[in-house]
Every structure is written in C-alpha cells, then in structure tokens.
Amino acid sequence: MTASIYDVAKRAGVSISTVSRILNNSANVSDKKVQAVKEAMEYYQYEPNQFGRGLVKQRSNMIGVYTPFHSGSVFESSYTLELLKGIERVLTRHNYSMVLISESEEYSNRVKGSPRFMEYVRQRRIDGLLLSGLNGKSMDEEALKQILDEEYPVVYIGKKFHKKGINVYAQYESYMHQMIETLYADGHRKIVLYFYTTHENYLAGIVKKAKEELEELELIPIALSHMTDIRPDLIADFRKYVIGGGCTAICSPGIETTQIILSVCGELRLSVPETVSILSVEHKSGEGRRLFPQISAFFVPAKDMGSGAAELLLDMIEDRPLEETSREYETKFFDRESIRQL
Template identity: 25%
Template sequence: MNKTIYDVAREAGVSMATVSRVLNGTAVVKEETKAKVQAAIEKLGYRPNAVARGLASKRTKTIGVILPDVSDLFHAEVLRGIEDIAMMYHYHIILTSSDAREDREIDLIGTMWEKQVDGLVFISERITKEIVRTFEQAQLPVVLCATDDPEGRIPSVAIDNESAAYDATRFFLDQGIANIAFFGGPTTHRVTMERRHGYERALQEAGQSVQESLILHAPDMKYEGAHSVAAEFLRQGHHAAAVVAASDEIALGYLNAVRDRGGNSPQDVLLLGFDNTRLSTIVRPELTTVAQPTYDLGAVSVRLLTKLLNEEPIDDYTVRLPHSIIERTSTKRG
C-alpha cells in the first residue's frame, strides 16, 4: 500500500502538520526534527502527492509549458532554458505540443488548469482574443515566451522581431545589394509579419520599392513547405540576389531549391536565416543567421513567471532580449 503523511508522522514521532511544514518549507523546523522526518520518508519510501499537497498549500510546484512543436530545433533549445530554471526554483514542468492549432491550444490551457499547475509558459504563433479569454477564465499566471501579445496585456519575453529583420535587411543593403527577397511563414503568423514589416521598413528607408514578387510565404516555418514554394518561385523565372528568411529551415528550403536547379550559395544567391539553430552550422555553406538567445528566452520566461507566482517586484512585464547577426559563408562571395 502507498504510504501516507500519517505513516511518516507516526514513524518520525511528530505531527502531520510538522511533516507538511518539512515537505512544503512553509515554516522553520528544527534541524533535528527535519532529519527525523527525512529519515522516516526514506525508510517508508513515501512519495508526496503533488495534487494533495496543492490542495493544502494552493501550490503544486508545477509549471505548464505549451508550445507548437517539441521536435522543432528552436523550441527544443528554448525548452532547455525553461527546464533548467524551473529546476533551479524547484518546479516540475508539464510539457505539451499544440501543433500550432488554436483549438488545441485552448483545450490544453483547460487541461493545465485541471492539473492544477501554478502557472503557464505559453509559446504560440499568434495570440488571439479567444486565447486571451481562455487565459482569463483559467485565472492562471501566464508568461508568453518568444511570443507577443499585440495589446501588451500578458507578460512576455521575446526579441524585437521587426528590428531584427530590419537589421538583417540592412546587412545586405549596406553592401550595396538590391533585389532582396523576404521569405516568411504564413501571413497569419505574427512573428513572420513582424519580420516582414522590418524588411519592408529597411527597403523603404533605403529608397527601394517593396516588390510583392520578391515576398514569399511558406505554409509554415518548416523546410518542406519552404522548399516547395521556393522551387515554384524559381521555376517561374524569378530571381533574388539575396534572401532574408524568417527561419533557418526556410532558408535551407530555398538553398536546396536553388541547388536542384544546378545553382548554389553564395555564388547564385546570398542567404540569411533566422534563429541560429544547429542547422545553420551543419549545412554547407554554413548559414549566416539572426541569432536569438533561445536558451535565455526560456530561462527568463520561467524567472518572470516565478516572480509573478511569488509576488516579487517586477521591473518590466514586457522583456525584450538582444539579437545579433552571425555572419557565415552563405553571404560571403570570393
């Protein structure tokens, strides 16, 4: 039979309230008493029930994490930061993938509420009114990670995506390069559109017109869809001297579409990706990319959430982390 807090209290010769204080750290307990309780726990093999403890303390020491795709390299690196800082602050995480579907995101928020998580780290391609309404109904502390709330109602940690794409486009413009294409994900993807706006702003400030024929949108941020769209773009006779891509996978989709036609980079096109995932150094040529501090995005999101949970002072509910451009061989000719 499973041992209970009563069994531990009887074995240690203390009250159940004392065992609870030791388990939850809610009050100062003499070291001698604490040692007795810990010894009883080890002897009996007692495993505290997180939900039962949560009913008493109103905390389960769990954080829910909802992200679009756990297999995605960008999200995997963000998750490392989430896990490390959650562990540091003695929280467990419950991880789920939404497949970037709003209906599934809404269901998962409800599931997290049922599991009595203390708070949520939420990564999504867009924050809709329905998502915000669901957060409000669940009454859970939430921090958006690598995601923006367009109205700034929800605490968030991200980079300035528009400025990052602006800098990426300026990277080519400052070299005197024209005929620069933008290759993003779907137009419903908020991050894609922020990056597109940065691209357009850079062109306009440089006195260059925005050509719709040089703006491509893949069905998602993945390689396969990007490769298909790029192949059709090239088949129709279009040509870009340089491409600012909204993810490393999209950049590689364009690269291989060029290779399929006998071309290569940087000889035939200069390529600049986004996110600085492992793909950017595995591929040849190595990919110039906008580096997001992916680990820090996850780490800072959890730290902000723990501040909310513990009612600690917070200087800024909207955190913007720095980005940089890492130049590699995909943009170096000669």
C-alpha cells in the same frame, strides 16, 4: 454554477494568490484587500476547497508550456527545442516539472473557441503557464487576455500586446529589418523574404518600413508553415524569383528552412553566394556554421528567452517582487560569407 477562487479574485479585484494568502491567514495583505475578498466570498457563498486553501502551500509543482496547433511535431523546430531547454533548465533547478500542452486538429474541432491550455488552467492541473507562438489574432490570445485579467500566473513569449501580463521578446520586427538592411548594404535590391505564418501579423509593418527607408528595394514576402513539406514550394519559388525573376538574395526564418533552401539550390545548380546570397535566422548558436556552405545568420537566443520566461513566472508564483514586466533580448549577427557583395 459553483463559484471558483477565480470568481472571488475577479470580484475582489485581486490576484488568486492574494485570495489564497488570505485563506491561509498569511501576513502582508492589506485590510482593504482582506475586506474585498471577504465581501466577494459572501457574495458567491464561496466555500474554499482543499486546493484553494493550499494554493500557496500545496502546489502541483507543474508548469504548463503551450504551443499553438501546427501540422507535424513541435520537436521539428530548433526554436521550440532551444526554448524548452531554457525553460527546463530553470524549472528543474527550482523543483518544478514541465507539462507540454500542444494543440491538435481533433481537439480544436471538438472544443471550438477554447485553446487547450484553458482546460489545464480551469482544472488547476498546473501552477502557471508559459505560452509561445501566438499570432496576435487568434482565439489563443483572447483566452490569454481572459486569464491575464484574472491575474493567473502566466508569461508569454512575444511582443507585449496587453497592459497586463509579463512577456519576453526578441524584437522580431527589429532583427528582420536588420536582415533586410544587411542584404541591401551589400547591393541586393530584389530579395525574397520568407517568414513563418506565426509572424504574419508583423509583416505589413516590416515591409512598409523597408520600402520607406530603402530606395529601389523590391521585397517579395512569402509565408511558410513551420511543419509542412515546403520543398516543392521552394523549388517553384526559386524557379520563379531567382532563375526567372532576378532575385539575388534570400532571407530565411530558421535553419530548418535554410537546410531545405540549400538542398534546392543544389538541385537547381544555384551556387551560394555566387548566384544567390542567403541570410538566415538561427536559434542555436553556431547552427549556420555547421551547414555547407556556412550561412551568415542573426542569432536569436531562444534558450535564454526560455530561461528568462521561466524565471519571471516562478517569481510570480512564489510572490517575489517583480522588477520588470517585459524582458527584451537582442540578436547577434554572424558573418560567414554567404552574402555576395554586388
């Protein structure tokens, strides 16, 4: 099999951008790295193609943005929309375009064990990659580890899980615990905690910490898929846990879910906050204020996270000095009186 620039870079122990700079006789590369790359090229009998020689000078100016498979459309998620707005804002300013790479069930069945973004990386159709929504235990993250080891330009949105690579993160465990604490401080002891399946690997730690620190807390975690029709399940949950089980508060993972929760409350004649209190996450500032009744929320700055991820990725691609390998974003609580004090 013909060797690629990735093989040369891996054997030489350098990034592909370093190999490209050497191929283009660029300055600021140490003699040690030059010799390592030459040895690797001889080992593989590597003949650089036009793309390899032009990796720095002749880019596609396309950035891949990857979201894992969900049933339905990624555009149904306010989190994803805000993230994309932030990414697009930075890329446009620097004359790059965005390629949205989404999984499909058909592709997943056809190409077992290989997420779609690998196709774009291997075919060199993009200059770098932004990833969102990885769940920590999937083939997506195994593939991500592989390209991180190859030092491919990539930034992922989520908790840092690998010694290499760059990430942006909103401290999911921290703000979920703050949501539980907020309800607990107002006297709520039986709380339904809804969460999306993409965050399932964080759940055990969140529940463990809450039960250790908050006495007499009864927390009921329930997983939701982002895009499926969840209304029938929510109706069943509210009948069981609120009407029949005495739960007094709900934690919602996003405004899309909160809108359905409010509709279910209306159908079941449950008043907010008199009968049940609701606390939500919002990814667009002020989303909870536009609902009726207005819903208290923790604001997660998804647009800023998208912009930050894009800025870090372009710094990698353009070989600018990186002053940070992980960027964290803090949430902000907005009290809109949807939590009753017991």
